[in-house]
Amino acid sequence: MIFQLLIVAILVLVVVYLKGVKNEQYWRKRGVVFYQRNKVVGIAWDYITQDRAFFEHFHDIYKKYPNEPAVGIGSVLKPAILLRDLTNIQHITSTEFNAFNHKGFEIIEEDTLANNIFLVNGRKWKLLRQSMSPLFTSSKLKLMYHTIDKSARDIVPYMRSNPKLMKGNALETVSTFCSAAMTAAVFGISANSIFESPFLKIIQNVVKPTFWLGLKFVLSINAPVLVRIFKIKFFSQAEKFFVGAIKNLLKSRVNEPIKRHDFADLCVSIQKNGMLKDEETGLEVDPTDELLAAQAFFFFTAGVHPTATAIYNTLLLLGQHPEALKRLHDEIDEAFDKNEGNMSFDVVAQLEYLDMVLNESMRLYPPVGYVLRECVSDSVLPVGNIKIEKGTTLFIPIFPVHRDEKYYPDPEVFDPERLYRDNKAKLNEKAFLPFGKGNRICIGARYATAQAKAGLVQLLRNFTVKTKVFGNDIKYKKDQIQVQLTNVDVEFIERKVKCYL
Numbered sequence: 001m002i003f004q005l006l007i008v009a010i011l012v013l014v015v016v017y018l019k020g021v022k023n024e025q026y027w028r029k030r031g032v033v034f035y036q037r038n039k040v041v042g043i044a045w046d047y048i049t050q051d052r053a054f055f056e057h058f059h060d061i062y063k064k065y066p067n068e069p070a071v072g073i074g075s076v077l078k079p080a081i082l083l084r085d086l087t088n089i090q091h092i093t094s095t096e097f098n099a100f101n102h103k104g105f106e107i108i109e110e111d112t113l114a115n116n117i118f119l120v121n122g123r124k125w126k127l128l129r130q131s132m133s134p135l136f137t138s139s140k141l142k143l144m145y146h147t148i149d150k151s152a153r154d155i156v157p158y159m160r161s162n163p164k165l166m167k168g169n170a171l172e173t174v175s176t177f178c179s180a181a182m183t184a185a186v187f188g189i190s191a192n193s194i195f196e197s198p199f200l201k202i203i204q205n206v207v208k209p210t211f212w213l214g215l216k217f218v219l220s221i222n223a224p225v226l227v228r229i230f231k232i233k234f235f236s237q238a239e240k241f242f243v244g245a246i247k248n249l250l251k252s253r254v255n256e257p258i259k260r261h262d263f264a265d266l267c268v269s270i271q272k273n274g275m276l277k278d279e280e281t282g283l284e285v286d287p288t289d290e291l292l293a294a295q296a297f298f299f300f301t302a303g304v305h306p307t308a309t310a311i312y313n314t315l316l317l318l319g320q321h322p323e324a325l326k327r328l329h330d331e332i333d334e335a336f337d338k339n340e341g342n343m344s345f346d347v348v349a350q351l352e353y354l355d356m357v358l359n360e361s362m363r364l365y366p367p368v369g370y371v372l373r374e375c376v377s378d379s380v381l382p383v384g385n386i387k388i389e390k391g392t393t394l395f396i397p398i399f400p401v402h403r404d405e406k407y408y409p410d411p412e413v414f415d416p417e418r419l420y421r422d423n424k425a426k427l428n429e430k431a432f433l434p435f436g437k438g439n440r441i442c443i444g445a446r447y448a449t450a451q452a453k454a455g456l457v458q459l460l461r462n463f464t465v466k467t468k469v470f471g472n473d474i475k476y477k478k479d480q481i482q483v484q485l486t487n488v489d490v491e492f493i494e495r496k497v498k499c500y501l
């Protein structure tokens with residue numbers, strides 16, 4: 001028995017060794033340097049076994065090969081490559097979009113809530129993106145802004161009546177605001193902002209980084225065939241709740257004469273128009289309650305997680321930089337006094353320093369650390385003339401690009417001035433990608449920016465912030481996609497300012 005086990009162990013080691021050699025040769029043949037650690041499973045192994053975020057492993061590789069346009073990395077069932085060059089990134093996100101329109105994650109049709117714009121691909125993605133785009137135009141955003149602003153104004157007395165929200169766990173506090181704003185945008189406004197929403201708990205559980213979620217995630221990128229065989233679902237625990245909520249919402253809205261300009265309004269009109277049709281291919285997609293629930297689920301998740309992270313990181317940085325905090329307080333106070341507290345969309349959009357601070361915070365700590373694509377038809381990356389075969393996974397490193405001194409002098413320094421007018425013009429626009437780039441750029445970028453600004457304006461008008469760092473170095477939460485700091489917190493301290501009702 002021991003002898004047989006030994007033979008099996010030796011065979012496994014030989015197979016693993018040969019697969020590692022094969023992975024390395026694959027990229028060497030294409031003139032691409034190969035990352036030597038874990039030649040078979042690449043960073044998936046490090047992610048599962050270490051207490052670090054996924055993006056941190058990419059950052060290590062990115063820094064290790066400063067002169068390479070791309071780095072091949074180990075992957076089980078398909079080739080994988082980390083892009084470093086911005087022209088190559090532009091190539092796959094825009095120029096040759098049709099060859100790289102796949103998001104790189106494997107999902108199954110039965111995973112109802114995974115059928116959202118972020119995760120679906122090809123023509124179905126195109127139909128969904130087209131049908132949801134009207135919700136994200138500038139004019140729609142202006143119409144919806146008062147709902148965001150209302151939640152931002154309401155969070156202030158809510159915090160005062162719940163003092164524990166002021167004294168730490170600030171990410172939870174800003175998530176509570178974002179959740180109320182998203183509840184209003186997706187499910188319609190009510191007289192009072194809903195801060196104790198069951199939706200918040202549900203989406204917090206869905207993305208909680210557990211061993212199983214990490215494993216599913218790694219399989220979804222590296223071994224899609226296993227996701228199909230084992231019918232792996234990501235969001236089953238939120239399915240019943242979200243589908244049920246959307247069904248009730250649409251039933252109550254279908255005969256309502258008032259236009260509210262929110263997600264539910266759009267869904268009702270989409271369903272009235274019947275099948276979504278792709279003229280070129282003849283593909284038809286039925287806008288069922290389930291499909292619309294999947295979009296609501298993703299919008300809600302994105303409106304809470306990365307948006308709250310962006311607000312939180314900004315507050316955190318302001319707490320560490322008193323001169324920037326003072327300048328922003330002054331800008332906000334001046335606008336409040338000039339407009340008698342009426343901080344409309346147009347007023348907030350004109351706060352130049354707020355814009356610089358928020359963008360510099362998303363440069364230093366982009367809420368999403370990287371994105372990926374899968375090649376759907378053979379192509380060649382222009383820089384390095386790298387042949388990419390159908391099925392290859394390509395990683396786009398957001399955090400590492402934002403920290404590259406080639407694009408940002410003193411990249412570790414929080415310096416909003418680098419985004420001031422002429423200074424900004426000198427930066428490489430391609431190197432700022434907190435919302436991704438190209439045809440699949442974040443559809444909610446403008447919405448998220450408006451929500452983050454509305455929250456920051458009300459919070460900073462009423463409070464000042466104090467940042468606490470526990471330990472010497474910044475630590476990141478072990479997360480699949482997000483960039484979240486763990487050993488820091490922000491305290492809110494009351495300011496004495498004139499109150500406009």
Ligand code: HEM
Nearest residue numbers: 118299302303306307368371435436437440442443444448
């Ligand atoms: C600060 C907050 C946010 C950040 C940093 C962020 C970032 C991103 C990133 C990096 C992507 C991937 C882009 C790519 O693959 O090239 C993305 C996609 C997406 N985001 Fe956001 N996002 C935010 C907020 C939102 C909000 C509020 C919504 C909706 C209400 C939203 C909806 C989407 C959708 C639907 C996609 C998929 C787009 C597609 O594939 O066509 N995001 N976002």
